[in-house]
Every structure is written in structure tokens, then in C-alpha cells.
Amino acid sequence: MQYQSPFADWYTYSTVHKQLPDFTCEPGLALFPPELVPGVGHPLVDKLGDHALRRLMMRKLESYNAFTEKLEYKAVMAASIKIAQNPQAFGLSEQAGREARLIVTDESHHAYVAIELIKQIPGFSELPPLTPSEPRFLRGLEELERGLPAELADDLLIAFVSISETLITSILRGIPRDRRVVSAVRNTVGDHCIDEARHHSYFVYVVHQHWASSTLDRREILGPLYAKLVRLFLDPDLDLCRAWLLEAGLDTHDAALVLQDYYSPERVAASVRADSFPTLKLMERVGVLDHPAARPAFVEQKLID
Ligand SMILES: [Fe+2]
Ligand SMILES: [Fe+2]
Numbered sequence: 001m002q003y004q005s006p007f008a009d010w011y012t013y014s015t016v017h018k019q020l021p022d023f024t025c026e027p028g029l030a031l032f033p034p035e036l037v038p039g040v041g042h043p044l045v046d047k048l049g050d051h052a053l054r055r056l057m058m059r060k061l062e063s064y065n066a067f068t069e070k071l072e073y074k075a076v077m078a079a080s081i082k083i084a085q086n087p088q089a090f091g092l093s094e095q096a097g098r099e100a101r102l103i104v105t106d107e108s109h110h111a112y113v114a115i116e117l118i119k120q121i122p123g124f125s126e127l128p129p130l131t132p133s134e135p136r137f138l139r140g141l142e143e144l145e146r147g148l149p150a151e152l153a154d155d156l157l158i159a160f161v162s163i164s165e166t167l168i169t170s171i172l173r174g175i176p177r178d179r180r181v182v183s184a185v186r187n188t189v190g191d192h193c194i195d196e197a198r199h200h201s202y203f204v205y206v207v208h209q210h211w212a213s214s215t216l217d218r219r220e221i222l223g224p225l226y227a228k229l230v231r232l233f234l235d236p237d238l239d240l241c242r243a244w245l246l247e248a249g250l251d252t253h254d255a256a257l258v259l260q261d262y263y264s265p266e267r268v269a270a271s272v273r274a275d276s277f278p279t280l281k282l283m284e285r286v287g288v289l290d291h292p293a294a295r296p297a298f299v300e301q302k303l304i305d
Helices: 050-085 094-120 136-146 150-166 170-177 183-212 216-234 238-248 252-262 265-275 277-286 294-300
Strands: none
Touching: 050 094, 050 136, 050 150, 050 183, 050 238, 094 183, 136 150, 136 216, 150 183, 150 216, 150 277, 170 183, 170 265, 183 216, 183 277, 216 265, 216 277, 216 294, 238 252, 265 277, 277 294
């Protein structure tokens, strides 16, 4: 596939070149779309009262921003630096390698804005810290890496980032236009989306080239790996959500009930399919789904029938 730079107008439209978003938090508006916060709307949680609801929303927003920061630093920037330093290893053009450095800049800015946003939300400074845990995706990547030949470690990272940069989550899709949500969050996510549209096109090219330039042996591993990486990125962090529900005032039994309802396997599978729709279409176009080892892995992960 020919590289067509999505960065021609980078100096004009990338958000690192504009003012920080307007961080206004209108009283009475939500910090996050309620249906995206586990437990909100559930009778067992509703009866805990408004304080508990607000706390759950704050935790969700906090974790979303902490996740964004870690994803940018530990995955997207790390992968983009590898691409910049050795584009040929993944079948990429010299220009694509050079322009990967612009993604490093964008992502560093997103991490900065994500943390600035948290600081601006009224009440966040009084929030007690939850026991910090490594994000699920990092633990998952380490585990997958242990099962792979050492020379494929970079391919794993590039594949994971290709997935995370090509799928479009319900958060990115919905929040910028959601009038129920405070301006600070809508503007921050909206700005992020502007840059991510450019990254999306870039990583469509990366997936094409990474796959096309792979030997048969590498495809054998890469194909099924893509399926696992979609789930690794999109599956909920149940331990973290349980901690929020307990903190909000539920006992262990009720927290388990709420999680079972909110994250039933059918509901999780449906939302994973919706969020990964563009990536699954891409996998089809590139030919990954025609690979005899890959297709069954996508079926097993309930991404396709
Ligand atoms: Fe980003
Ligand atoms: Fe990105």
C-alpha cells in the first residue's frame, strides 16, 4: 500500500498547536455519559444516593484519563519511536518512519491534557487514592510477550498499537456531542479525536504493510495475536470496577450482582464488536481474516461468527 501522509496540515490542525481546551465544568452536568459508568442506573447503586453516583462518575473519568496517559506513554509513543527508528522492519516507507515522530508529539500532548483535565475537575483533589494497579493491557502485553519468540517483541507492540489506534470506542464516538456531559470532558475528548483521525489513517497503512511484509511464519503468529489484542484492549477491568462499587457503598455480594448485570458476556461481546468494527473491517480488507490460523482466533474471541 502506498503511504499517503495524513500529516500534510499537521502544523495547522494538530491540537498541540492550539490552546488547551476550555475546562469548564457546568454544575448539574455529568462527568461522563451515565450508561458508560458501570453500576449507574442499576437499582442497587441508585439507592446509594447522589454522592455515590458522583463518586462512581469521578472514578470512571479518573481511570479513563489515567488509562489514556499510560496508553500514550507506554504503548503508542513506544511503538511510534520504534517505527521512527526502523520503519523497514515493519515494511513502512522512509517518510512514514519520519512522520511517526509527529505521532510521538501528539500522544505526549494527549497525556499532558488528560492529566490537566483531572486536576481541573472540582473535588478531584479530595479523592482518596485507590490502590494503584498496573493497567490490564500492560499486564496482558507482558504475558503475551513471554509466550512469543524474543524477536517478535516489537511486532507485538506494533500490532497492539495498530489495534488501539484503528478502533473507535464509544467514548470517542459519543462524548464530544453529548450535551449531558460537562464541557471540560467534551472538549478534551473532542480535541483528542481530531488528532486520532489522522493516526487512524496512519495505522491503517501500518497494518497493511506490517501484514504484507511479514513472512509466513510471522503471519502464523500475528494473525491470531490481533484477535487477542482486540479483547485485551477492550475487555473491562472488572477488579477496578469492583473496587469503585465497594467504595461507593455496596457490599461484595451486591457489587458482584451489579457487575454480572452490567458486564454480562453478551453485553461485553456486543460492545467489543461495536468498538472494534473499523478494525475488524480492516482485518478483512488486509486479508488477516483469510488466514487459516487467524479466522478461528477471531471466532474464539467472539469478534466474528
Ligand atoms: Fe492519543
Ligand atoms: Fe493516537
